[in-house]
Amino acid sequence: MKYISTRGEAEKLDFEGVTLTGLARDGGLYVPEELPKFSAGKIRSFRGKPYADVAFEVIQPFVAGSLSDADLKAMLDATYGKAFRHPAVAPLVQLGANDWLLELFHGPTLAFKDFALQLLGRFFDHFTAKRGQKLTILGATSGDTGSAAIEGCRGRDNVTIYMLHPKDRVSEVQRRQMTTVLEDNVVNIAVEGNFDDCQALVKACFNDLEFRDRVGLTAVNSINWARVMAQIVYYFTSAVALGAPDREVSYTVPTGNFGDIFAGYIAKGMGLPVRQLVIATNKNDILARALQSGAYRADGVEATLSPSMDIQVSSNFERLMFDLAGRDAAEIRAYMDTLTAEKGFDLKQAHLEALRASFAASQADDALTAKVMADLYKASGYVADPHTAVGLASAAVCNTDPSVPMVTLSTAHPAKFGAAVTEATGVDPALPAHMADLLSREERLITLANDVTALQARIEQGL
Numbered sequence: 001m002k003y004i005s006t007r008g009e010a011e012k013l014d015f016e017g018v019t020l021t022g023l024a025r026d027g028g029l030y031v032p033e034e035l036p037k038f039s040a041g042k043i044r045s046f047r048g049k050p051y052a053d054v055a056f057e058v059i060q061p062f063v064a065g066s067l068s069d070a071d072l073k074a075m076l077d078a079t080y081g082k083a084f085r086h087p088a089v090a091p092l093v094q095l096g097a098n099d100w101l102l103e104l105f106h107g108p109t110l111a112f113k114d115f116a117l118q119l120l121g122r123f124f125d126h127f128t129a130k131r132g133q134k135l136t137i138l139g140a141t142s143g144d145t146g147s148a149a150i151e152g153c154r155g156r157d158n159v160t161i162y163m164l165h166p167k168d169r170v171s172e173v174q175r176r177q178m179t180t181v182l183e184d185n186v187v188n189i190a191v192e193g194n195f196d197d198c199q200a201l202v203k204a205c206f207n208d209l210e211f212r213d214r215v216g217l218t219a220v221n222s223i224n225w226a227r228v229m230a231q232i233v234y235y236f237t238s239a240v241a242l243g244a245p246d247r248e249v250s251y252t253v254p255t256g257n258f259g260d261i262f263a264g265y266i267a268k269g270m271g272l273p274v275r276q277l278v279i280a281t282n283k284n285d286i287l288a289r290a291l292q293s294g295a296y297r298a299d300g301v302e303a304t305l306s307p308s309m310d311i312q313v314s315s316n317f318e319r320l321m322f323d324l325a326g327r328d329a330a331e332i333r334a335y336m337d338t339l340t341a342e343k344g345f346d347l348k349q350a351h352l353e354a355l356r357a358s359f360a361a362s363q364a365d366d367a368l369t370a371k372v373m374a375d376l377y378k379a380s381g382y383v384a385d386p387h388t389a390v391g392l393a394s395a396a397v398c399n400t401d402p403s404v405p406m407v408t409l410s411t412a413h414p415a416k417f418g419a420a421v422t423e424a425t426g427v428d429p430a431l432p433a434h435m436a437d438l439l440s441r442e443e444r445l446i447t448l449a450n451d452v453t454a455l456q457a458r459i460e461q462g463l
């Protein structure tokens with residue numbers, strides 16, 4: 001399998017190359033040159049199989065040429081056989097006649113990002129050992145990426161991870177899940193700014209090619225293809241459990257950087273019968289606005305009850321636009337130049353129509369998010385986290401056919417956002433036993449100004 005950049009000016013790479021590179025050298029994102037296609041018979045054969053076995057079938061074509069089947073199998077068994085605390089790994093829960101939740105929070109840091117980052121840590125280990133290289137991981141997090149990435153990389157021999165988070169803008173549980181990891185190869189940095197500032201710092205470091213090569217910089221944000229790839233799997237396992245390929249299934253995805261829902265779009269492209277893909281956003285609704293008006297325009301960031309979705313622009317949207325534009329990299333370069341210069345662009349009519357053909361979108365503000373949490377708890381006793389509640393609100397608005405199962409992705413455990421959950425439902429969700437003492441553990445972090453020079457100096461100091 002070969003990968004190409006959405007901006008068309010970086011070299012083609014194999015899976016090992018894109019995993020170690022992250023952002024393409026032309027500023028674009030890597031996508032598979034061609035998608036593997038699964039027949040109905042192949043999808044049917046996933047029925048009743050353990051998660052790790054389906055993961056092998058789905059992922060194998062994407063890593064062909066870079067990983068042996070035996071190595072891949074061992075990594076998948078270690079990840080999904082052991083690191084997750086539920087035998088189904090990604091269990092479905094029924095909430096209504098044809099409404100389902102896909103619980104993606106049974107991994108070590110209680111959010112869906114563990115699905116990809118537990119695996120990515122193993123890929124890094126494998127490829128760096130093979131090459132005899134060291135890696136510097138640099139990431140920005142609005143909360144959940146950071147802890148999941150740190151958990152995936154802690155203690156690994158050839159990897160140092162620097163994780164930026166917006167100072168005072170992540171929940172206490174989120175912060176402590178990062179800052180209480182005390183291994184020497186983990187550096188937590190609180191940036192005086194918001195999440196987009198953090199993301200801009202990361203991008204600036206990656207675009208400084210000389211710096212990037214000197215420190216061996218690699219990304220763990222969802223611009224890294226391996227993350228999207230790992231998330232394709234649970235669309236297959238859940239759809240098959242609900243009757244696919246002999247029945248269509250719809251999905252609603254609480255969305256920030258567009259990585260998780262893009263994985264659903266890829267699953268559909270591989271042959272999974274997905275009817276609707278609903279983008280659920282909070283107040284930071286650039287995607288919902290773009291779908292409605294065709295104008296993709298940054299509009300500041302507002303803090304909400306669902307902080308992992310508090311983003312200004314969605315980096316993975318570029319991957320989708322590449323498809324909408326018929327894989328014409330020149331179109332993407334033009335759009336992205338306009339985005340940089342004017343903080344937005346207008347989608348061409350044909351591209352907007354293609355977007356609307358594949359996606360629906362809706363927005364939920366904090367009041368609605370809290371109401372959904374309260375109503376669900378009253379109706380069924382189920383306690384959902386605020387990100388999941390944003391999803392449920394959008395699913396209710398956008399669902400066009402109640403005869404098709406609607407699966408809302410439950411992206412975080414309610415205890416990660418305990419204050420918001422308690423406020424809405426009166427219930428104080430307990431942390432799982434392995435984290436019960438989190439609030440009393442020692443923390444380690446440094447604070448930096450929103451300044452790329454200071455960040456680069458800190459990273460060089462650690463070489």
Ligand SMILES: *Cc1c(COP(=O)(O)O)cnc(C)c1O
Nearest residue numbers: 144256257258259260308411412
């Ligand atoms: C990261 C995250 C999201 C958004 O996912 P994207 O792939 O960035 O769209 C939603 N919910 C939670 C809990 C998250 O951690």
